[in-house]
Amino acid sequence: MTAKESARREWEKLKDRPMREKLHHLKTYYWGYFAAAAVILVGIGVLVYNHLTAKELALQGFFMHAVQNKVVAQEYEEGFAEFAGIDLNEFGFHMEANSDSVVGEPEASYTDGQIFTARLAGGELDVFGGDMTAMMTYAYGGYFSDLSQVATPEQMAAWEPYLLYMDRAVYEEIAQNTDIDAVYALPEPKEPETMKEPIPFGLHIPADSGLHEAYGFYCEDLVVGLAINVPRPAAAVAFLEYALR
Numbered sequence: 001m002t003a004k005e006s007a008r009r010e011w012e013k014l015k016d017r018p019m020r021e022k023l024h025h026l027k028t029y030y031w032g033y034f035a036a037a038a039v040i041l042v043g044i045g046v047l048v049y050n051h052l053t054a055k056e057l058a059l060q061g062f063f064m065h066a067v068q069n070k071v072v073a074q075e076y077e078e079g080f081a082e083f084a085g086i087d088l089n090e091f092g093f094h095m096e097a098n099s100d101s102v103v104g105e106p107e108a109s110y111t112d113g114q115i116f117t118a119r120l121a122g123g124e125l126d127v128f129g130g131d132m133t134a135m136m137t138y139a140y141g142g143y144f145s146d147l148s149q150v151a152t153p154e155q156m157a158a159w160e161p162y163l164l165y166m167d168r169a170v171y172e173e174i175a176q177n178t179d180i181d182a183v184y185a186l187p188e189p190k191e192p193e194t195m196k197e198p199i200p201f202g203l204h205i206p207a208d209s210g211l212h213e214a215y216g217f218y219c220e221d222l223v224v225g226l227a228i229n230v231p232r233p234a235a236a237v238a239f240l241e242y243a244l245r
Contacts, residue, residue: 058091059235062119063224064112064130067216068097076214083245084238097215103131120227126236129224130217132164135202136186139166140174144201145226147240150233155241162204162244164189164223168197201225203240211243 058081077093080086096119100111119125120143129135138144147163148156156163167187174184192198202225205211212222224243226236 055088055090055092057094057124057232058086059093059095059126059232059239060119060124061093061095061127061129061239062116062125063095063097063128063215063217064116064134065099065103065217065219065222066097066130067099067218068095069214069216072216073097073214076210079210080239080242083242084235086235095215099216099218103133103219123229124231125227126230126232127224127226127239129202129205129222131219132189132204132221132223135164135223135225136166136189139164139189139201139225140171140184140186142171142175143228145228145230145233147200147202147226150226150230151237151240155237156200159200159203159240159244162206163192163200164202164204164225165192165195165198166201167195168199169195171199203244205243209243209245 073095077095078088081088081091081093096115098112098115116125116128119128128138144166147159151159165187166189170184170187174182187195190204192200202223205222205224207220209222211217211224224240226233226240230236
């Protein structure tokens with residue numbers, strides 16, 4: 001049995017396991033298995049990208065539950081560049097979309113898990129998103145930035161109808177509990193008033209947003225947020241603003 005077959009079989013075993021065990025698998029198995037290689041691969045990818053385009057990377061994104069149309073995506077990115085004041089003669093985007101994950105599943109597919117972990121470990125991922133159920137799992141895995149720490153108070157106020165929250169108290173309980181079989185009832189992400197320590201982690205993108213068509217999302221409850229330690233916060237925040245247009 002190859003290493004890939006062994007890893008895929010291990011992932012399949014987790015489908016019906018509690019969230020605690022799935023998060024444990026994400027943080028230990030994927031990071032241990034891919035992180036070292038990911039830094040090298042992402043570094044090579046950035047070097048190749050810069051060599052081929054002679055442009056500095058303005059934004060990097062990864063989207064699950066999506067089938068990207070490159071022509072439509074390019075038009076969307078050109079519109080975003082104009083909105084954000086990004087000179088496409090000097091800067092470029094690296095936005096990926098993948099359709100391997102199943103809508104409604106709390107965890108990403110094996111392939112999406114590999115791609116996401118590689119991008120995050122390389123320290124170059126700015127924005128990511130997908131179906132609500134999967135993004136909630138990532139939120140309680142600690143993979144999103146706190147939007148209140150990167151956006152202005154005015155932006156946060158304008159985003160209020162779309163903001164989704166996680167409860168830091170629940171996150172810490174999950175992180176500290178050594179019982180991987182523990183089951184957690186996650187708070188409703190649109191009801192921060194029911195949480196002990198609400199943290200805004202993402203935006204529920206409206207159905208009429210051009211983002212849906214640009215990257216071919218096939219999920220109805222689309223959530224987009226910023227990666228933890230987002231490397232280009234200004235451009236990433238501007239992308240969220242543009243996604244709500």
